[in-house]
Amino acid sequence: MPVQQRKVKGTPSDINVIYESKDEGKANAEAGPAAVIAVYQLSQKSEQELEVIEMENIILSDTLQQLTTGKEDNCSMCEVDWDQQAASCYSFSTSAKSWHNGLDACTAISASLVKIDTKKELEFLKHEMSKRVYVRQGQQFHFNFWTGLNYDNDIGNWTWADGSAFSFQLPLRLKEKLQTLQCHFTWNFEIRDKVDAIHILQTLALRIAHTHYQNQPALLAMQAYLCHLQGQYEDALQSLREAEEILQRDHPDNFPRQVLVIYGNYAWLYYHLAHYDLVELYLDKVRKICSSLKSHSPYAAQIPEIRAQKGWSLLAAGFRNGTEATECFQMALREDEANGEFLAGSAIAAFASWTHSHDSVSWNAAREKLSAIIHEQQQHFEAKVYLAKILKRANRQQAEALLEDVVQNSLDPEVLRNAAKFFQPEFPQQAIAILQRAISLNPTYHLLHYDLGYxxxxxxxxAKSGRREEILAAAIEAFKKAVQKDPTSVFAKLALAEMYGENTPHYQEEIYLNLMSEMPSLSKRCQQAVYLHWGDFLFYKQKSLWEAAKTYKAGFAIPDKYLERQQLKTRLEKVAGEFQQSSQTTEAEDIHDFIQENESP
Known part of the structure; x- marks a missing residue:
């Protein structure tokens, strides 16, 4: 977003920090030139003299303050809607613009784009920008602004704030090297949408905070990548710093082998931030490590540590990646077959594969590997929950014994949430007790409240009629808390609407209409879910076949293959049956034709 900065007429074009008083009178005439000269010096003097110049600016700022003394309190050097900092006035654009469009907009009002020369100015801008948001497709974003890079008309090229030339070839050359790195920016995780990324970030934060397995640095590196996807670069860098510190502490003997992925992520992050000197710094670190490992590639090394980190990251992105994660851990174990971290990863990956295949081969592999891990790592409660799920039908007694240990001893809310799911279908009261304990450990995790409501x-x-109102009130309260903890959770809102529909259908309708208005900003799966629930309301509550059919069609037309799409198809077939029974055969045939046309191949 362009930040505009007022110029003083008649000053050199390369002056960076300038001001224009609202009153073109005495204050402007007397204070202006002095301020201009000081800032002109700041852009020309060497680094050794910056302290002196800074002091001069402070004195000049005090002088300006004295010159304006005696004016009314609401009298400012700046125009209305401009913010004053020291001797400059700043205006913040409310719409996204390219650099050239931003420059044109500034020039049209006799202002210039900001060029940040001091830390004080940077902190002021960061503070002001943090208070401003703009809306795109229903989503709120914080402003971003250009720093350091400007176009010099005299030389016809881009330059950095220190006057050094910018090369368009450098980023291209760097990107070619970056694409050969082994890190989260080059691995394909198939993050489906923003909702998927946010959910993974939430579960990652819990695992990092509550588990202390050897895979923590890999999870922090994955967290950094997801923060990058959200535009949260400082958070991303902080995650990498934490990962690096843990590796230095826990792996002092083979730190270079362990840190390659972290350095790769650093390089990519700094590339996106246009800090090309730091990109080259981390690329050089990677190159030196790869050279010491006698790698054939200057920026990649085929070592088990990297394969395992990729495996953990794939699992963090979703159990749908179980098969690929299994391959990563198997390759890592070929070179280090007794490594406990690799064995644990292989066991969890085997379980993840089984959750998507449910075949006997995957079941046996997961059972054997998880049993072996639990034997060696008694405190691996995540593995115990997964083994309990594997044994649910084959050995219910052993499964419940495993979960009893988990519930009594685990402090990980996500592990406890998974334990509660074991009891949810047949014994919801037992699941409620487990979830309440998990909530006591982390009351802000919205999925705990969502599962409690479920x-x-x-x-x-x-429920008997005497208890229905009590249970309904508890469900509504749980789903309300889920929405409060995560206002973006569409599924929590849909569940809350369904519960409201028991007694207050107008509340239910209001939630659906609000979600329909937000439809363009929702993920594809969330769109399908909203169309499904709104269609059900029209079909079952309002008995409007035509409107229900129209709504179900809109959801089914979204091609992404989620459970909701199959449910939408079932609803359309039911509506077609209703039309058929009422002798509206044309409408019924139209629905069947629509399903056939939009059916995925």
């Missing part, structure tokens, strides 16, 4: 919803299905 348990109450299950209880409601078979």
């Amino acid at each position: 348990c109450y919803k299950k209880q409601l299905e078979g």
Whole structure:
């Protein structure tokens, strides 16, 4: 976003920090030239004299303050809607612009784009920008602004603030090297949408905070990558710093082998921030390590540590990646077959594969590997939960014994949430007790409240009339808290709407209409879910076949293959049946044709 800065008429074009008083009178005439000269010096003097210049600016700032003394309190050197900092006035654009468009907009009002020359100015701008947001497709974003890079008309090229030339070839050359790195920026995780990324970030934060397995640096590196996707670069860099510190502490003997992925992420992050000197610094670090490992590639090394870190990251991105993660850990184990971290990763990856295949081969592999891990790592509660799920039908007694240990001893809210899911279908009251303990450990995690509401919803299905209102109130309260903890959670809002529909359908309708208005900003899966629930409301509550059919069609037309799409198809077939029964055969045939046309190949 362009930040505009006022010029003083008649001053050199390369003066960076300048001001224009609202009053073109005495204050401007007397204070202006002095301020201009000081700032002109600041842009020309060597680094050794910066302290002197800074002091001169402070004195000049005090002088300006004295010159304006005696004016009314609301009298400012700056025009209305401009913010004053020292001797400069700043205006902040409310719309996104390219650099050239931003420059044109500034020139049209006799201002210039900001060029940041001091830390004080940078801190002022960061503070002001943090207070401003703009909306795009229903989502709020903080402003971003150009720093350091400007176009010099005299030489016809871009330059950095220190006057050094900018090369368009340098980023291209760097990117070619970056693309050969082994790190999260070159691995394909298939992050489906922003909602998926946010959910992964939430679960990652829990795992990092509550588990202390050897894979923590890999999870922090994954966290850094996801923060980058959200534009949270300082958070991303902080995650990498933490990962680097843990590796230095826990792996002092083979730190270079362990840190390659972290350095690769650093290089990519600084590339996106246009800090090309730091990109080259980290590329050089990677090159030196790869050279010491006698690698054939200057920026990659085929070592088990990297394969394992990729495996953990794939699992963090979703159990749908179980098969690929299994391959990573198997290759790592070929070179270090007794490594406990690799064995644990292989076991969890095997379980992840089974959750998507449910075949006997995957079941046996997961059971054997998880049993071996639990034997060696008694405190690996995540593995115990997964083994319990594997044994749920084959050995219910052993499964419940494993979960009893987990519930009594684990302090990981996500592990406890998974343990509660084991009991959710048949014993919701037991699941409620586990979730309440998890909430006591982390009351801000919205999925705990969502799952708690789901348990109450299950209880409601078979509740006696005397307890229905009590259970319904508990379900509504749980889903309300889930929405409060995460206002972006579409599924929590849909669940809350469904519970409101028991007694207050107008609240239910209001939630659906609000979600329909937000439709362009929602992920594809969330769009399908909203169309499904709104269609159900129209179909079952309002008995409007035409409107329900139209809504279900809109959802089914979204091609992404989620469970909701299959449910939308089922609803359309049911609506077609209703049309058929009422002798509206044309409408029924139209729905069947629509399904066939939009059916995925």
